[in-house]
Amino acid sequence: MQHNQLQDAGLNETEAKIYLASLELGQTSVSRIAKKAGIKRTTVYLSLENLMQKGLASVIKKDGKVYYYAEDPRNLERIMTEKQERISNLMPELLAFTNLIDKKPEIRYFEGEEGIKDVIMDSLNYGTKEILMMFSESYLSDFGEEFFEGTYRPERIRRKISSRVLMPNNEQMLNFSSNNTQSLRQSRFLPPDLFKINIQIMLYEKNKISILSYKERFAFIIDSPAIYDSFKGIFETMWAGAK
Numbered sequence: 001m002q003h004n005q006l007q008d009a010g011l012n013e014t015e016a017k018i019y020l021a022s023l024e025l026g027q028t029s030v031s032r033i034a035k036k037a038g039i040k041r042t043t044v045y046l047s048l049e050n051l052m053q054k055g056l057a058s059v060i061k062k063d064g065k066v067y068y069y070a071e072d073p074r075n076l077e078r079i080m081t082e083k084q085e086r087i088s089n090l091m092p093e094l095l096a097f098t099n100l101i102d103k104k105p106e107i108r109y110f111e112g113e114e115g116i117k118d119v120i121m122d123s124l125n126y127g128t129k130e131i132l133m134m135f136s137e138s139y140l141s142d143f144g145e146e147f148f149e150g151t152y153r154p155e156r157i158r159r160k161i162s163s164r165v166l167m168p169n170n171e172q173m174l175n176f177s178s179n180n181t182q183s184l185r186q187s188r189f190l191p192p193d194l195f196k197i198n199i200q201i202m203l204y205e206k207n208k209i210s211i212l213s214y215k216e217r218f219a220f221i222i223d224s225p226a227i228y229d230s231f232k233g234i235f236e237t238m239w240a241g242a243k
Contacts, residue, residue: 011056014039018047019056022070027060029067055125060108061115075126108221116143119210119219120152124159126205131156131163132235135200137172142214157184166238168192188242203231 011019021036022028030048034041048068051057055075060067073090110119123131139148156163162184167173169189180187200212207228212219222228 011051014043014047015051018044019051019070022051022057022068023073025069027067027069029065033068052125055127058108058122059118061110061112061118106223108223110219110221112217113143116212116214116217116219117147117151119212119221120147120202121155122208122210122221123202123204124152124155124161126208128161128204130204131161132203132232133163133200134166134197134235134238136168136195136197137170138198138214139200140172153183157182160184162186164188164239166190166195166235166242168195168197169243188239190238190242201231203228203235 017037017039018033021033025032025036030041030044033048034044037044039047048057048059051070052059056071056073057068058071060069110116139145163186165185165187167187167189168191170192173187173189198213198215200210200214202210202212204210207223207225209222209224209228209231210219211222
């Protein structure tokens with residue numbers, strides 16, 4: 001497959017070469033992608049950031065090292081609706097290029113503050129229209145508001161992604177929900193003696209569940225429609241009974 005065909009689908013020449021190299025290599029390092037694509041590492045880093053913003057690449061942090069991999073080629077359809085027919089014609093060849101769905105990790109693990117931020121921002125990368133969340137005041141005491149208020153919430157609002165949030169009924173969480181309308185957010189509360197949760201759970205994209213422990217500084221993303229549906233069923237049951 002020639003990279004200029006992907007250019008027709010909306011990628012520039014560098015992004016197309018890097019995307020194809022990533023498809024061939026699977027989960028790998030920037031240096032291997034650079035060698036395969038014949039592009040300088042500094043340029044590869046910049047192009048991978050663009051591909052991640054388009055939902056065509058992802059990053060894994062494991063054992064202190066960073067690995068990149070190409071996302072499912074069908075994400076091209078999501079970001080190029082005005083060229084739907086052209087991308088659909090490319091799709092069989094892209095899917096034949098690699099059995100990407102089988103190779104993609106089902107669970108991605110992240111550590112440290114930056115890893116947690118990456119997991120949070122992942123919820124904005126797929127064209128999701130609504131994010132479901134469950135969390136407590138742990139995000140305040142163990143992580144802080146700066147990233148949420150300065151980066152995540154403004155970007156979520158800019159992309160017109162709404163959220164529904166379940167929280168314990170206490171003073172801190174009541175204050176949090178004071179600007180729900182401006183934040184494209186609905187909040188409901190459960191008795192704190194029943195809703196004993198010290199982690200954050202986010203459900204999005206009909207198959208992704210992110211679980212974050214701010215106190216322990218780690219997070220992971222589960223990619224599973226079956227697990228997503230189960231968590232969503234739990235969320236909707238709790239939402240119906242919350243105030």
